[in-house]
Amino acid sequence: MKLPVSATVEFAHQYRDAVNQYFEEIFARLPKNTQRAYMSDFNEFVIFCEQASLPGFNTSFENNEQCIKQYVEVLCQSPLAYRTIKRRLSALSKFLRIARLPNPIIHSVYLKDFVKLALKENEKFQFSRHQAVPLTIDLLEKINDTVIPDTLLEMRDLTLINLMFDALLRADEVVRVCVEDIDKRNSALLVLTSKNDQSGKGQYRYISPSTIAMVDEYIAMANMHPSRGVERDASDQRRLNKGILFRRLSNKGHALLPYDEGISGNHAVRLEYSSIYRIWKRIAALAGVKENITPHSGRVGAAVSLAENGATLPEMQLAGGWRSAQMPGHYGQQAAVTKGGMAKLSTHRGR
Known part of the structure; x- marks a missing residue:
């Protein structure tokens, strides 16, 4: 199983092994839909980093925080729904934990408040207008x-x-x-x-x-x-x-x-x-x-x-x-x- 990232992203040696081990031993055993969701969400982030000339994730807490902050700004300006944006952030947080890298999504109060305010200002409501029609x-x-x-x-x-x-x-x-x-x-x-x-x-x-x-x-x-x-x-x-x-x-x-x-x-x-x-x-x-x-x-x-x-x-x-x-x-x-x-x-x- 290959990592769901583009060839231009380079992994530092200190966390390449942890990521490879997870994808070889765990990822392949997840449901196919879960695999596709993780791959799609992370690749979207990779593409964003390439287009914005950002380095992507590394061992710097400040770098990871800034990358995610700029990514959230772009997501909030897109037509994506609240749940989709939250899912993408959840996928990034999962990857950071797998790679054993600093995770500002969990540990940065600044980033948490920024995400909350950005979603609110861009009218990304928690409950989508396009929820499933209830089967009563x-x-x-x-x-x-x-x-x-x-x-x-x-x-x-x-x-x-x-x-x-x-x-x-x-x-x-x-x-x-x-x-x-x-x-x-x-x-x-x-x-x-x-x-x-x-x-x-x-x-x-x-x-x-x-x-x-x-x-x-x-x-x-x-x-x-x-x-x-x-x-x-x-x-x-x-x-x-x-x-x-x-x-x-x-x-x-x-x-x-x-x-x-x-x-x-x-x-x-x-x-x-x-x-x-x-x-x-x-x-x-x-x-x-x-x-x-x-x-x-x-x-x-x-x-x-x-x-x-x-x-x-x-x-x-x-x-x-x-x-x-x-x-x-x-x-x-x-x-x-x-x-x-x-x-x-x-x-x-x-x-």
Whole structure:
């Protein structure tokens, strides 16, 4: 695995080894989407440094601080959204920690305040105007009432969307769900990998009986030979017994791709974000949903639905695995708009 930097950037000897070791031993094992994001974000910084005739990162705290300050000025003048800018800074901070270089993003009070003020002055709001359209429970019920799965592909897709809604799953969480993670007795899903779960202990999320029934039906369809009408043999690697739940399918969408469940760490059948995105678009088309729903719509919509039905902030935090009340509080505020004073006035006066 090569470092995601241009050939013109020279690494000092004292931190080249640390960077190479990380990219050889860790980077290649990260999800492909994460790899691409890190490579893209860091290369954007490299290109900026080249164009601005800046030296890039080195062992000088002051140099690194000035490079990032000038980079932030350019980012704030661009059409990039708040979250994109923060993600790029996070990627740079990650690289500085890997390279064991002075990190002003973390340790410079001056830079922190500068970034905060620059974002504010350039009207980079924390919550984008183009957030995912919420898939509320009403919209989900419309989908479930409309889409009657005829193929394994449709059954997989519908089950995945319902599970993402119930457990407020992100795309990178649902692709890792295994059969063994579902506790039918307690209506719970163990989410073993989450960006908010730094301890690695996992988090339990609720899943409804209807979603559990969909999972059972999906597995039953996967284990049935479509042309013969009989259950697949126990040795058939297209069976779904354990391991990754949502797998890749054959071109015709009638069977899972062969997968050796005995091989640990085999990610060949794991879906990527692009696959999850297409699943959401397929289901939306089948259900006649005109809203632009995306893989994040389930998590957002579930949070909004919880707030609309009177869930408290702690209850919302637990349901979605949030570490703080900031995001569920935002969704609660969004849900409360239709119950506010102006909404009541409009209803009272028939507006």
